[in-house]
Amino acid sequence: MRPLLAAAVLAAVCATGGCRNSTAYAATDTPRALDASVVPPTEVGMNLSSVGPYALANSFADLIKAHGGVWLVPPAGAWQFPSQDILTPDGRPVNVPLGTKLMVEVQPDPHWQPREIICHVSKGWRVGVSLGNTKVGNDQDFRIVPASNSTSNTSPIMLSLIANSNPASLDQLSCRANEAGKDDLFLPQFTENLRPFHVLRFMDWMKANKTKTKSWSDRPTPDDFDQFTRGVAVENMVALANQQQADAWFTLPLDADAEYHRAFATYVRDHLKPGLKVYVELSNEVWNTAFQQGKLAVERGKARYPTESAAVAADFYYADRLREVMPIWSEVFASQPKRLVRVAASQAAWPERAENILSHEQTWKSVDMLATAPYLNDNPFAITANDAQGRIDSLFARSAGIIDEAIKHSLKSKIIAAKYGLRYGTYEGGPGYVTGQQEMQMQLNAMARDPRMYDLYSQFLNRWQKEIGGLYVAYTFVDAYGKFGAWGHKEYDGQPLSEAPKMRALVDFIQRSSARK
Numbered sequence: 001m002r003p004l005l006a007a008a009v010l011a012a013v014c015a016t017g018g019c020r021n022s023t024a025y026a027a028t029d030t031p032r033a034l035d036a037s038v039v040p041p042t043e044v045g046m047n048l049s050s051v052g053p054y055a056l057a058n059s060f061a062d063l064i065k066a067h068g069g070v071w072l073v074p075p076a077g078a079w080q081f082p083s084q085d086i087l088t089p090d091g092r093p094v095n096v097p098l099g100t101k102l103m104v105e106v107q108p109d110p111h112w113q114p115r116e117i118i119c120h121v122s123k124g125w126r127v128g129v130s131l132g133n134t135k136v137g138n139d140q141d142f143r144i145v146p147a148s149n150s151t152s153n154t155s156p157i158m159l160s161l162i163a164n165s166n167p168a169s170l171d172q173l174s175c176r177a178n179e180a181g182k183d184d185l186f187l188p189q190f191t192e193n194l195r196p197f198h199v200l201r202f203m204d205w206m207k208a209n210k211t212k213t214k215s216w217s218d219r220p221t222p223d224d225f226d227q228f229t230r231g232v233a234v235e236n237m238v239a240l241a242n243q244q245q246a247d248a249w250f251t252l253p254l255d256a257d258a259e260y261h262r263a264f265a266t267y268v269r270d271h272l273k274p275g276l277k278v279y280v281e282l283s284n285e286v287w288n289t290a291f292q293q294g295k296l297a298v299e300r301g302k303a304r305y306p307t308e309s310a311a312v313a314a315d316f317y318y319a320d321r322l323r324e325v326m327p328i329w330s331e332v333f334a335s336q337p338k339r340l341v342r343v344a345a346s347q348a349a350w351p352e353r354a355e356n357i358l359s360h361e362q363t364w365k366s367v368d369m370l371a372t373a374p375y376l377n378d379n380p381f382a383i384t385a386n387d388a389q390g391r392i393d394s395l396f397a398r399s400a401g402i403i404d405e406a407i408k409h410s411l412k413s414k415i416i417a418a419k420y421g422l423r424y425g426t427y428e429g430g431p432g433y434v435t436g437q438q439e440m441q442m443q444l445n446a447m448a449r450d451p452r453m454y455d456l457y458s459q460f461l462n463r464w465q466k467e468i469g470g471l472y473v474a475y476t477f478v479d480a481y482g483k484f485g486a487w488g489h490k491e492y493d494g495q496p497l498s499e500a501p502k503m504r505a506l507v508d509f510i511q512r513s514s515a516r517k
Helices: 006-015 062-065 186-196 233-242 258-271 290-304 310-331 352-366 388-397 398-421 440-448 452-468 499-513
Strands: 041-046 070-073 100-106 116-121 124-128 134-137 141-145 156-164 172-176 199-201 249-251 278-282 339-345 369-372 423-426 468-476
Touching: 006 186, 006 499, 041 499, 062 100, 070 290, 100 116, 116 124, 116 156, 116 278, 116 423, 186 233, 199 468, 233 249, 233 258, 258 278, 258 310, 278 310, 290 310, 310 339, 310 352, 310 468, 352 369, 352 398, 369 468, 388 398, 388 440, 398 423, 398 452, 440 452, 440 499, 452 468, 452 499
Parallel strands: 041 199, 041 468, 199 249, 249 278, 278 339, 339 369, 369 423, 423 468
Antiparallel strands: 070 100, 100 156, 116 141, 116 172, 124 156, 134 141
16 A cells, blocks of 8 residues: 555544455365465566656656646646647647647656657647757757756756647657667666566556546557556557566556456467566555545445445455456466466455455455555654654664564465465555655655665565565655655666665665566
8 A cells, every 4th residue: 555645544444344354255165275384485576657747757768658748838827738629538639729839748857868859740830849958950850959967957858839720730749769779669778777677567557546448449559649648558568578578467447348358368468478477456456445446446335235334345346346357367368377367456454354355255266366565654643753853763763663564464464365375465565654744754755765764675675585475566666755755766767776775675685585686
């Protein structure tokens, strides 16, 4: 769980009845239990950071695919997102009135700027670039020479586009970083930084917490204007996994129909390299009512199981959907069953919810793995120190107990998984110190940068290897630290490991300990 609303969400779980055990599985059809004391080799994966405006992980060689957020600039007033009447479903501006000004983000992160950016724009637009950057060429084909990458340059690279035909449509817009080869789909720096990780979870790439996709015809495609309006296309995710020789973890929409699952599974089976595994997960944190899918699961679960508490009803509904969806994947991969890992995800701090899911109507038969998110976090309000440094010092002093707690929750979940003959691992994890109080959050963000974070995280990873084992998927690759927490293992793309203690701890652990290096 990314505990953005951790205190409220977790405190409510037991109050809503989510901490009771559900009915045990039928004695006439018992699973073949595993020995939970066996510690398998550790393998490390990574959650990919979001693409889109402001995203700091530079991924696609065509920067528009990753960052090209479009804003409408009215004659007076603040920038705004264009209304749907001038946007196609994939985010492409069309039928734009003469004289309308749009701003498009090309590169949001001043820490990394390519030597040049090669752009092509469809006809009908007068094009400029943001201050400090130089445009060389005409309005359809030009180069952007970025301003000097200095500490004073903190602005993103933007294009201004003014419609000079009536109407104008932005059918074509690409801006490729010249660091990439002409046939490269992804930036070399991106793929190199991902190299240590052998499982890639695409949850944020698939907009799992916001997606409205229900049918295969609504899916994002590689030809979309960008790869964030509807999410990243399966073709691009498979291409990255193949390039990295990494197993792929897909987090699929809760409401997607059977056709969607069958087509998605078939594409992955036929295009993901034969030696790579595919992890398939139904939505993200369906137990978490901070997300739309969590609220929906409660609503539908209560309608179906009115006598159950909200939490148990949601768990049962999620289990029902697993039994509907996972057999489709099993059928598609019937000739390659060892490649497929069907995941049931649950709450780390209350393992009883996993019991609800797996035992309900023998849902354990439809999955291969139980996954939770045992974050390292603490209650900063419990610290009596008034000054920032004192609070940080006190939190580090309590780290042994925090590690104990995360390992304890993981072991409880592993025991439940083993009872049903399932493997156990994480879908997310890492230091997740967060609070709803902004001033205190800035202190916790400083804690994430503190060199002592390397030791704290290393101690947890070492204990994971010795006591839990299996797949550990960290959250998240690159993300700026702010009022909602310090989730990134790096704060910006290209940040030196010497300045990123979380990422350095993870990479060092992989080098000395991971089952795959």
